[in-house]
Amino acid sequence: MLKELDPILHSQLRLALISILVGVKQAEFSYLKEKTNSTAGNLSVQLQKLKDANYIEMEKSFKNNYPQTMCKITKIGIKAFEDYVKDIQIYLKPKKK
């Protein structure tokens, strides 16, 4: 009845990141940092986890001489997000006895 919630997405920051990335073609590190109010260190770690799970892709390049990390959600990531949204709904509606 109560499905397991994907532990990769059941984290405030990672969920926020995926939630942003699902609505946009791609986003850079700094943008995500600002939108989520996260510290760079935490963001770096959590993006890496999303990448390890193949939920996002990261491309590193340079922009105006500065390093730039571009993030993009994958199909696997989109699917995982949709599943998570579906799964958590069960938790959000009170159970009738």
Place this chain on the structure above:
Amino acid sequence: MLKELDPILHSQLRLALISILVGVKQAEFSYLKEKTNSTAGNLSVQLQKLKDANYIEMEKSFKNNYPQTMCKITKIGIKAFEDYVKDIQIYLKPKKK
């Protein structure tokens, strides 16, 4: 824009517990244990946290000679749950750029 998710409720087990308790007058430890597929130890800890936050009340008594722990959601708990449901919705809908 992205509201903080109540850390007390943003936990799979505690969210499941509150989700069950919000739909029922009261429930006993064993019932919650079965419904959530949790271990007794974990359940004990998480119920205590919900109690410390005043989200639930616990009453210990005896039933057929065995100890019995009855759990009941409080008004504070109901409010917290409703807020959490509202807050997480923002995360669940993709953001339009």
Place this chain on the structure above:
DNA sequence: TAATATAGTTTATTTTATAAACTACTTTAT
């Protein structure tokens, strides 16, 4: 050229979640 800023990563610390071990009985079988 020294100080400050950008754009991160890595390591260390704290917090959470989970599992294992333990308490305190009760019931059932021998």
Place this chain on the structure above:
DNA sequence: ATAAAGTAGTTTATAAAATAAACTATATTA
């Protein structure tokens, strides 16, 4: 009667996750 197994938990120990602090590397500005 007592040993074994079961009920209903709690406490302590361990593993995993989140977060913060420190660090790397280069660029810009004073």
